[in-house]
Amino acid sequence: MDDTDSLTERWAALNRFHHEIEMYLERLLHEHISLSFRELHALTSLAHHTRASSRHYWLRAIAKEVGLSQSATSRLMSRLQERGMITTRTSRYDGRSVDVRLTGEAEQLITRAGPLLDQAVSDAVASLSAANASDHRLLRFLMAESPARPAPAATIHNITN
Template structure:
């Protein structure tokens, strides 16, 4: 396989692992907190905004941080507000903008949900290790930097 084909193969493997993690995280978050992954990611994005010192985020920032469209973000914000996880209000600087803030309940949800995500990732990575399905990807996911990535071996017969 050429370099492009190898890259595409690795991307496909990473995508499959990502979907496994997302599915497991979705199941755990729904079971324990009644939330979907996109709702939890939105809360994390807002929390990261708070940590960065802004204290709040605009709807546009949230859409960019979650990778959702404006309309999907609006629906998401409505669900989070209805559950008491965020408050929204018009910006005093620009009445067309909506400012979003986390509630105390959202901070509790984040505290409880973060270990659930961690467990989902660890379980999938552990399964990859047991399967021995992709050692390079497994090293990458574990953050190993112990030496260079092995290069493919040229299997052509030596010239005489």
Template sequence: MNRSATSQRWGALDRLHRHVDTRIEKQLYEELGVTTREYRALITLSQPVIPPQHHIRAVAKATGLSASATSRLLTRLHKRGMITVGTGRDRRTLDIQLTAKAHGLIRIGAPVLERSTAAAIASLDRSETDPYLLRFLEGW
């Protein structure tokens, strides 16, 4: 079967993403005890919003999860003492506050994320990686 150039490019991007994401996930979990999606959710929740309430959809979009999976993720973060959750003004919003524990994790997590991302990109097999994607990732 002959794949189109578009599907070939998508396949290359998908393989690259999975490789990098897997390495980042492993490092974040080993060093911080959180998954990539949990860390992204905390970063999203740390951004100021007016009014200070969050729509599940916004957190879901930032993490690439469905609304129900995001709700489960938020429950895990709550049980682990990373967030407090209150009722928002309506049924679509939650009053979510990061705890000091979450703020500390975000602070120490930023260099871990940067380091693990750079290491994952550096570990790519240059002979098997699209040169345009490599140039993009390396900031050329």
């Protein structure tokens, strides 16, 4: 990748890196903690929300966070409940809502997963750098070697809505 590459080419390179890293993480997570990347993402999202707020955390918010439809997220939450990672109960404040809580086992897995994810991303980026030396600017960015850049003049707000 050089300075003449189009924005589309740079986006494609970023997408390739993202896919490779996600697949590497997926294999590693299954091997070490028997969770998928999306399952772990849902659990960490719930953990973060639980610590940050006492408000309801709707299924659609979890779905948006992990990049799944509400239907797929509902199935994911059912799998997590079956595996003993979460508990659910009807909300005492709103009978239409379901309160979701992480179990101790889920909290332990999240704690174990943090260093594992950091090392896995570092390993994946190093592996990709050897295989894709032509994407040097992206690699420098991922390895935190890129200089700070000014904010763009215009930004896209909430393109997923």
